[in-house]
Amino acid sequence: MDLKLQQYINGEWVDANSGNKRHIINPFNQEIIATVPEGDESDAKAAIAAAREAFDNGEWASTPATERGTVVTRIAELIERDKEELAYLESLDTGKTVEESRGDMEDIAGVFRYYGELADKDGGELIDSPVPNSSSKVVHEPVGVCGQITPWNYPLLQASWKLAPALVTGNTLIMKPSEITPLTTIKVFELMEEAGIPAGVANLVLGAGNTIGSELSGSTDVDLISFTGGIATGKKIMQAASVNVKKLALELGGKNPNVIFADADFELAVDQALNGVFFHAGQICSAGTRLIVEESIHDEFVNALVERVKKFKLGSGFDEDTQMGPLISAEHLEKVEKYVEAGVKEGATLAVGGKRPEDPELQKGFFYLPTIFTDCTTDMHIVQEEGFGPIITVEKFSTEEEATKLANDSIYGLAGGVFTNDIAKAERCAAKMRMGTVWINEFNLYFPHAPWGGFKQSGIGRELGRLGIEEYTETKHIFQNLKPEPINWF
Numbered sequence: 001m002d003l004k005l006q007q008y009i010n011g012e013w014v015d016a017n018s019g020n021k022r023h024i025i026n027p028f029n030q031e032i033i034a035t036v037p038e039g040d041e042s043d044a045k046a047a048i049a050a051a052r053e054a055f056d057n058g059e060w061a062s063t064p065a066t067e068r069g070t071v072v073t074r075i076a077e078l079i080e081r082d083k084e085e086l087a088y089l090e091s092l093d094t095g096k097t098v099e100e101s102r103g104d105m106e107d108i109a110g111v112f113r114y115y116g117e118l119a120d121k122d123g124g125e126l127i128d129s130p131v132p133n134s135s136s137k138v139v140h141e142p143v144g145v146c147g148q149i150t151p152w153n154y155p156l157l158q159a160s161w162k163l164a165p166a167l168v169t170g171n172t173l174i175m176k177p178s179e180i181t182p183l184t185t186i187k188v189f190e191l192m193e194e195a196g197i198p199a200g201v202a203n204l205v206l207g208a209g210n211t212i213g214s215e216l217s218g219s220t221d222v223d224l225i226s227f228t229g230g231i232a233t234g235k236k237i238m239q240a241a242s243v244n245v246k247k248l249a250l251e252l253g254g255k256n257p258n259v260i261f262a263d264a265d266f267e268l269a270v271d272q273a274l275n276g277v278f279f280h281a282g283q284i285c286s287a288g289t290r291l292i293v294e295e296s297i298h299d300e301f302v303n304a305l306v307e308r309v310k311k312f313k314l315g316s317g318f319d320e321d322t323q324m325g326p327l328i329s330a331e332h333l334e335k336v337e338k339y340v341e342a343g344v345k346e347g348a349t350l351a352v353g354g355k356r357p358e359d360p361e362l363q364k365g366f367f368y369l370p371t372i373f374t375d376c377t378t379d380m381h382i383v384q385e386e387g388f389g390p391i392i393t394v395e396k397f398s399t400e401e402e403a404t405k406l407a408n409d410s411i412y413g414l415a416g417g418v419f420t421n422d423i424a425k426a427e428r429c430a431a432k433m434r435m436g437t438v439w440i441n442e443f444n445l446y447f448p449h450a451p452w453g454g455f456k457q458s459g460i461g462r463e464l465g466r467l468g469i470e471e472y473t474e475t476k477h478i479f480q481n482l483k484p485e486p487i488n489w490f
């Protein structure tokens, strides 16, 4: 593997201070793909010091925004150049099909390109001051040193949503990818170095969340944490971040409803419902794992799903005909198994799946069969909790009001979908659904221009779009009295 397999701190490729290492495991066959440094608090401290110095010396922040934009656009070009290698690494690390990874790489290059082009578009704002003989303007400045923590399911995609807006706005950063999927993030740091990001501006530390992640969240030298991951970790980060009242951007989990009305295009809704859940084996924050189907088509709809699911081809992400790869790890597979067991105990009916596949060729991988539960009710653990696996729960409704009430009955509010051919009904539902994204006759679509994030416990703040850049800026009001006079109060 032609990759540095090291951390990147203050412009140098380095091993962990402790000398410790971690094996990265292929989820398809449990083979060791790579061995990388396992950093700890001391590595995180070194990276924080480098990022602090690079921010405080002001060089990157005072580089003209156009130049910062050019460097970030160059990163997009390098990602496009090395797209095949990146897609290969992402599929090795995560088990997802290489076709999915290629799509991810196109999205990622698009994110760097989008923010590269936005870099110099913020000229601030002139305020019409109510005070005679004065000027009043608003400018946006970088927040400072940013800690960025990412999950394993979309390793480089989630990193790109953080790296590109932080860099174009003049911040410095420390990135900590998931300890089990670091490869593409390492590769992109090589590309960022090639693109000309100055030493200390972007730093990469590798290792566990409870060491490096905690150090980043609890450090008084870090001004902002942008985190994507689970709710439980998000809560720990919020607590640690209170030490210096850090700015926080949290992209957390989801248990996303997909409402299917009887008047929807049946084949389209079946196809999108399957895609909305089983893509990447259900390991997607916005997976439409909670199907809410109108009673009059419920049985026909479930039968159609089951027939299609039985034909899914599970296998290596590198085989052309594979539709679904393995889960990420043995630990996660066990979690998914327990989740399904809980559903059975709660009284839901297993319509298909509910176990590991028996195919001898899949025994070394962390595979789980696509699973559909019927007879589900909102009080069930499997309807309320994120399973993060290839599992659908199906509930029934009979009125529009009931459908949106069910859809909103959740602590989450990340995303949801509505399938209907009645445009007015679709708009009414979208208005009522308390989620950061609502898709109409579509599921799981995102692009750089539109914001992404959650209502309720699915998060704080937004990534992507113009809001994604605002997370990385402080707003300053500058007022000038053009004809100052004494106040003579005291």
Ligand SMILES: NC(=O)c1ccc[n+]([C@@H]2O[C@H](COP(=O)([O-])OP(=O)(O)OC[C@H]3O[C@@H](n4cnc5c(N)ncnc54)[C@H](O)[C@@H]3O)[C@@H](O)[C@H]2O)c1
Pocket: 149, 150, 151, 152, 153, 154, 158, 176, 177, 178, 179, 207, 208, 209, 210, 212, 213, 214, 217, 228, 229, 230, 231, 233, 234, 236, 237, 251, 252, 253, 254, 284, 285, 286, 386, 388, 414, 454, 458, 459
């Ligand atoms: N909202 C979104 O856009 C979005 C996108 C992708 C994934 N997710 C969510 O991510 C979760 C799956 O990812 P995961 O299992 O990697 O999540 P996770 O919370 O276990 O880990 C995410 C990251 O946090 C780090 N971490 C762990 N403990 C930490 C601590 N105490 N302090 C700081 N950092 C710590 C991990 O090392 C990892 O890098 C799911 O809940 C999924 O919904 C959300």
Ligand SMILES: C[N+](C)(C)CC=O
Pocket: 153, 154, 157, 283, 284, 285, 286, 446
């Ligand atoms: C945000 N998204 C959909 C790319 C990945 C969620 O896990």
